[in-house]
Amino acid sequence: MTAGNRGLRLFFAGFAVVALVIAGALSYFADSDPDGLDTATLEGCEVVETDAGEELVGDCVARNAGDHHLSESPLADYAVGGDDRFTGVAGVLGVLATLVVAGGLFWLLRRRSPSSRE
Amino acid sequence: MHMSDGLINAPVSLIFGGVAVVGMAVAMVGARRDLDDRTAPMAGLVAAFVFATQMLNFPILPGVSGHLLGGALAAILVGPWVGALCVGIVLAVQALVFADGGLTALGANITNMALIGVAAGFATALLLRPLATRGRAGLLAVCFIAAFVNTVVASAGFVLEFALGGDAAFSLGAVAGSVLGLHCLIGIGEGIITALTVGAVASARPDLVHLLRGTATPLELRDSPVTPKGSTA
Numbered sequence: 001m002t003a004g005n006r007g008l009r010l011f012f013a014g015f016a017v018v019a020l021v022i023a024g025a026l027s028y029f030a031d032s033d034p035d036g037l038d039t040a041t042l043e044g045c046e047v048v049e050t051d052a053g054e055e056l057v058g059d060c061v062a063r064n065a066g067d068h069h070l071s072e073s074p075l076a077d078y079a080v081g082g083d084d085r086f087t088g089v090a091g092v093l094g095v096l097a098t099l100v101v102a103g104g105l106f107w108l109l110r111r112r113s114p115s116s117r118e
Numbered sequence: 119m120h121m122s123d124g125l126i127n128a129p130v131s132l133i134f135g136g137v138a139v140v141g142m143a144v145a146m147v148g149a150r151r152d153l154d155d156r157t158a159p160m161a162g163l164v165a166a167f168v169f170a171t172q173m174l175n176f177p178i179l180p181g182v183s184g185h186l187l188g189g190a191l192a193a194i195l196v197g198p199w200v201g202a203l204c205v206g207i208v209l210a211v212q213a214l215v216f217a218d219g220g221l222t223a224l225g226a227n228i229t230n231m232a233l234i235g236v237a238a239g240f241a242t243a244l245l246l247r248p249l250a251t252r253g254r255a256g257l258l259a260v261c262f263i264a265a266f267v268n269t270v271v272a273s274a275g276f277v278l279e280f281a282l283g284g285d286a287a288f289s290l291g292a293v294a295g296s297v298l299g300l301h302c303l304i305g306i307g308e309g310i311i312t313a314l315t316v317g318a319v320a321s322a323r324p325d326l327v328h329l330l331r332g333t334a335t336p337l338e339l340r341d342s343p344v345t346p347k348g349s350t351a
Binding site for chain 2: 007008011012014015016018019020022023026027029030031032033034035036037039040041043060061062064065066068069070071073075076077078087090091094095096097098099101102103104105106107109110111
């Protein structure tokens with residue numbers, strides 16, 4: 001039983017490390033092109049860089065899209081304070097936040113021990 | 119595949135906000151059955167893994183990328199109810215902390231990726247379960263197909279919402295064509311990542327793969343004839 005638990009803990013630790021490495025390091029190699037949905041909604045527009053940031057010129061679905069209400073938040077766009085050299089830091093914080101929220105909820109929702117024994 | 123605010127009008131956004139709330143509540147009720155001391159931490163890690171992997175946009179065409187949605191992946195590993203909650207929590211964290219995916223669009227995004235995608239992906243996996251339990255190649259194939267279906271059907275959710283509440287000045291057919299076409303390509307990437315991930319978990323801990331529940335443990339136990347009689351190791 002204890003050996004099994006140790007194996008399980010090791011597996012969980014390994015899984016966590018994989019998630020942290022993906023968000024903390026591999027995320028730097030992500031393709032920064034727009035994703036499928038953004039590409040489809042940008043069809044017909046051109047993205048023009050202006051002093052005020054990116055602007056859409058033309059006629060496309062995305063012209064209706066507004067700026068994000070939280071676009072000024074410290075971790076907006078997976079950067080730290082707008083600096084995307086810290087994408088990995090933002091990613092690690094996101095993994096930890098997700099783990100705490102999801103893990104916490106699932107731990108509260110779980111069936112308690114006696115019935116969970118197999 | 120996170121839509122921004124403004125693509126869908128307010129009433130339709132509100133409707134899908136309601137759909138998302140009801141869906142997440144139902145998932146919370148259903149999830150209780152699948153969560154115990156072992157699967158609860160696993161499910162938390164699956165959510166964290168989906169968050170991490172969604173950061174990895176991969177190229178699908180010149181100038182176009184895609185990323186994992188994770189619905190089939192989560193549902194195959196931790197079941198459909200818990201899986202829906204995993205993806206829903208990821209989308210909420212992304213919208214609230216990382217300004218990724220609009221706030222008024224959060225309901226529609228949860229509906230597409232956490233409800234529709236998970237349901238479509240898990241239904242596919244369940245339908246093909248006999249193949250998945252037959253061996254490693256079967257499992258990987260089922261993961262790939264379920265993940266592909268999850269991506270394409272989730273993107274069809276956007277098309278539905280756009281049909282109901284999008285800007286009517288744009289041709290629905292054209293939007294639907296490019297959204298669905300691009301997500302067929304993204305679905306291939308989703309399929310590969312899902313097969314790799316579930317394959318890795320299944321090699322290490324087949325007992326933690328929800329789709330294999332009821333098969334993994336007996337298969338492991340059958341190794342025991344090797345143990346000499348009388349040994350209680």
